Amino acid sequence: MFRVYLKELLELTRDRKTLIFTILLPTLIMPVIMFGFAAVTVKIANKAVTEELKYAIIGQQYYPGLVDEIKKDDSMQLVDIPEDKSAKQYIENNEIRFALEIEESAADKLDNKEPVNIKMLYNDSLATSELIYQRVNKALKDYKQNFILQRYEQLGLTESQGKGLNEPFTIVKESTANERESLGEKIGGLLPYILIIIGLSGAMYPAIDLGVGEKERGTLETLLLTPVSRFSIVFAKFLVIFTTSFVSIFLTLLSFALISLTTGDLMASFFPDPVFTEKTEQLITTLSGISLLDIFLMFLMLVPIAAIFASILLSVSIYARTFKEAQNYMSPILLVIIFPLIISLLPGVKLDWFWASVPITNISLAIKEIFKGTIDFDMLIVIFVSTTIIAGALLALCNWWFQREQVLFRS
């Protein structure tokens, strides 16, 4: 059996497609996704914060004080828009990034100590729109604060009394979840999704190659003529597919672990003075908080999943008459596997005893919990054992399938 296993592995390593799907893709995909995401976000944020913002003010005459104040900001350039043109059009044509529209009654309202409405026109669909809004507010922050203080003074109030007048009480949010748990809840589902899909794609090509591929090339029958039991042959093939699936997952997790350990340093070396968005900072903090034990537990949860994939894909591959037929069967299998994965991504679906009994969904949710650092170890053991039993049953089924002449010599 071991000899068959080694030979199959040797053959696979000589195949370029297998190397791409099982080694190159999983090794690169996590760095590209995680580091790429952070790097691109930082780069965009840096640009949004430092670039010169062109803007327009409509109704400048209604509130000259505010206009003078915003003009003081050198990082922004005021553009005049002819009266017959609309600011919206200028924004759509990227000639300006935003426009402030001051209401006509601004002066009266100021006199009556009523709030003045200033409309900010900007393209909210741009990734950096929030940063533009922050820059405008920042430019006017001191002006606004001084204005408020002047008014408090006119009313004979201290700053604190003024604030109390404005907001008699405030509710301060304080989450019991730490940053890792909070971010894990939001994006933790993505990791098992990627890992499981990688495990599946790592198994798919070798499964087709070792089953129907051998049938088509005529090497399966040659192998069946050797004094090696059919169970040993099917088990060796299962192990090879399991190995490739597992290697794919392992490489993905390894690159993920390396990213977790080095993201901070890497980001610092690429962006010495970065402007991190809140989410990027949270991501970096979360990744840095994932321990090797967490990585090991994720790895452990994926072992039976890889075995399930190997059994199912080998059974299908052995059944198919041709490579093409096998590929046709793979699409519905992919859907059947992705469906429980998508369920695990739905809001409100959390790891409880019900979801712990749903194959694949349970593994996905368990990995998410590990990512969040909130895993219930009793549940983890139950999920691992139940998934391993399913994998064993599927392997037995695959073996039974492989013994049938109608399947092996199907024509």
Add this chain to the structure above:
Amino acid sequence: MLIVKNLMKRFRLDGKTVKENRKKNRNALDPREDGIWFNAVRDVSFSCGAGQVLGLIGPNGAGKTTSLRMLSTALQATSGQIMINGEDVIAEPLAMRKRIGFLSGTTSLYHRLTVRENVEYFGRLHGMNEADLQVEINNIFNMLDIHSFADKKADSLSTGMKQRANIARTVIHRPEVIVLDEPTTGLDVIAAKSILDFIESYKGGDVPLIFSTHHLHEVEKLCDKVVLIDQGVTRFDGDVNDFRQISGNSSLYDSFLKLVSDKEVKNV
């Protein structure tokens, strides 16, 4: 000595065919079908002694390949007996595989391995020790003139080279019976000659060799015995000269055609 007795193999027809057969008159069915089962091999018997070369002939779909596949243990016989030197192949297929060398159009080499790696792999799977294996490889590679392409990957070889390498794979474990299913099909004259020379080298040796073919001149040139199968039944089992006499002249072709066209008379 190889003895094949009353060999039978049936396959279950697929659901669609069974449904269609239900609508048909029983007389309209293929004589090998009974509505649910297809009897690919109904009654095949022959024997082949050590040093004999047996030519298995018959029209397409006669049941030759199915019979040989049962002989090789790839397929399990529904009933009947296959004995090699007194031991039952059907009862002990796993153990008997070490004693059979089988080659057909559906038994190929691993194309990402070199010829040497292929032959070594199958030798090891047959339980050969390393020293014996290397000696045997050297002998067979000499005999089949393989050394010049021994370290080339199988997928880079010509059809003739592949077939020679495949024969090396077939006999590397020194089988007690050699079975070749249409070994010269698709080969050019030179490649076919090298295969036929190889078959001839077994004449008078201590191993029975059976090969199926559609080329009656190969039977005429090489075979001590000839077996004709048609519609899953042995129509003839005897020596080549007796086969010749069937048509009353010296032509194997005429005898072949006479036996095949007489099938309805002799149908079992």
